[in-house]
Structure formats: structure tokens, C-alpha cells
Amino acid sequence: SQKIEQNSEALNIQEGKTATLTCNYTNYSPAYLQWYRQDPGRGPVFLLLIRENEKEKRKERLKVTFDTTLKQSLFHITASQPADSATYLCALGGLGGGSQGNLIFGKGTKLSVKP
Amino acid sequence: DAGITQSPRHKVTETGTPVTLRCHQTENHRYMYWYRQDPGHGLRLIHYSYGVKDTDKGEVSDGYSVSRSKTEDFLLTLESATSSQTSVYFCAIRDSPFEKLFFGSGTQLSVL
Numbered sequence A: 001s002q003k004i005e006q007n008s009e010a011l012n013i014q015e016g017k018t019a020t021l022t023c024n025y026t027n028y029s030p031a032y033l034q035w036y037r038q039d040p041g042r043g044p045v046f047l048l049l050i051r052e053n054e055k056e057k058r059k060e061r062l063k064v065t066f067d068t069t070l071k072q073s074l075f076h077i078t079a080s081q082p083a084d085s086a087t088y089l090c091a092l093g094g095l096g097g098g099s100q101g102n103l104i105f106g107k108g109t110k111l112s113v114k115p
Numbered sequence B: 001d002a003g004i005t006q007s008p009r010h011k012v013t014e015t016g017t018p019v020t021l022r023c024h025q026t027e028n029h030r031y032m033y034w035y036r037q038d039p040g041h042g043l044r045l046i047h048y049s050y051g052v053k054d055t056d057k058g059e060v061s062d063g064y065s066v067s068r069s070k071t072e073d074f075l076l077t078l079e080s081a082t083s084s085q086t087s088v089y090f091c092a093i094r095d096s097p098f099e100k101l102f103f104g105s106g107t108q109l110s111v112l
Helices: none
Strands: A003-006 A010-014 A019-026 A032-038 A047-049 A056-057 A062-069 A071-075 A086-093 A109-114 B004-007 B010-013 B019-027 B031-038 B042-051 B054-057 B064-070 B074-077 B087-094 B107-111
Touching: A003 A086, A010 A019, A019 A086, A019 A109, A032 A062, A047 A056, A047 A062, A056 B087, A071 B004, A109 B019, B004 B087, B010 B019, B019 B031, B019 B087, B019 B107, B031 B064, B031 B107, B042 B064, B042 B074, B042 B087, B064 B107
Parallel strands: A010 A109, B010 B107
Antiparallel strands: A003 A019, A019 A071, A032 A047, A032 A086, A056 A062, A062 A071, A086 A109, B004 B019, B019 B074, B031 B042, B031 B087, B042 B054, B064 B074, B087 B107
16 A cells, blocks of 8 residues: 655654654655645645655755655754754655646654754 | 635534635635645645636545635535544645645634
């Protein structure tokens, strides 16, 4: 069956450390992958998009990798801050067929950065 | 922020009553989506639209219908609400199927 899994429901780290979030999928062949941030009571906000032919993307303190062989994406936040505390969602896209490009979301990882 | 407004923000209703949620955008984006978000399930697609009067089902469409008579408005209707439809509903928009989504602030719906 098709699955998309984010490594853990919750991740607690110390301020200043690098947070690494994992997104694994099975039985999908996405053309791209997106990461979103969601704060309590708010809608998700887009962070980064990485395509299947790209290994790595960076934006300020954020870095995402995409390994289509391992069927895995890693999302890194370097020099983490308490303000980075939120739930992070990965989403697969470009799944072909009749999907119309619709995104399939993981359940999210709740990141807590302690001062 | 993208110009996307959901209404109402909160609604409490009784089982068996009809409910309509509205999504309004000012971005002139072609694609509009309705998702529901539940603990343990994440975001799941209910219905989507790829143009005026062009809609299709998503992963969890049973019990829901949609309409899009204008580019800017996408309505989600629960014909006869059930307790299992208690959820947070998000509308999202984008201009092409390969771009990022812009989400609304959500509607918290409680069906008692």
C-alpha cells in the first residue's frame, strides 16, 4: 500500500542545535516534494520545494534533501530557535496518472526547541 | 499573505443538518482545494477544483459536495452533517498543479 511517514510525531531539541526531520514514502514516485510549517490554529505555510532531479535545496537556515532511491527526504533547521517550534509537514506531488498534481501530506512532526 | 478567506471560522451544528463552508480568494488562482485535518490522519483531500464548474473528488469525498460558480469562490457542503465530520477544514489555492499551496486559516467544525 502507499504510505508517507514522518519519522516521529514529536521532536525535542535544544536551542542552537540542528533539527533533522525525516519523510519516508513507499509505493509513490513523486516528481517533487514540499515542506510546510504549521502553527497551532493556523493553516500550513509553504517552506521549500525540491524536485526529483535535485539532491538538495537551501533557504536561509533550512535545508532539504531528496533521495529517490531511498524514497526519503530530510529537512534540516540549523541553529534552531524557540521560534522554530511548530509542526512540519511533508507533501508528495507530481504523482502522475489522474492525480492532477494533488499533494499527499504526511501527518507531520511537532518540533519543540527549548531555550 | 495570499488573499484567501474562509468562513465561518468556527461552527457548531447538529447531526443531520446541512452545512456550507465558503472559501474566497482574491488571487485569481485556477486551482482550489478543500482539506480536512484530524489528529492521527494529517491533511486529507476532500474535493478540488481546476476551474469554474470543474471539480473532482479527493481521498475522502463521501458525504461532501462542492461547487465553484466563480473563480474566486469554492463552496464545501455537508448535506447532512455527521459526528465523523467534526474536523478542521482548510481551503487551499494555487495557480498550477506543480506549485506551492496557499492555505486559508481554517474552519473548526463541530457536529454534535
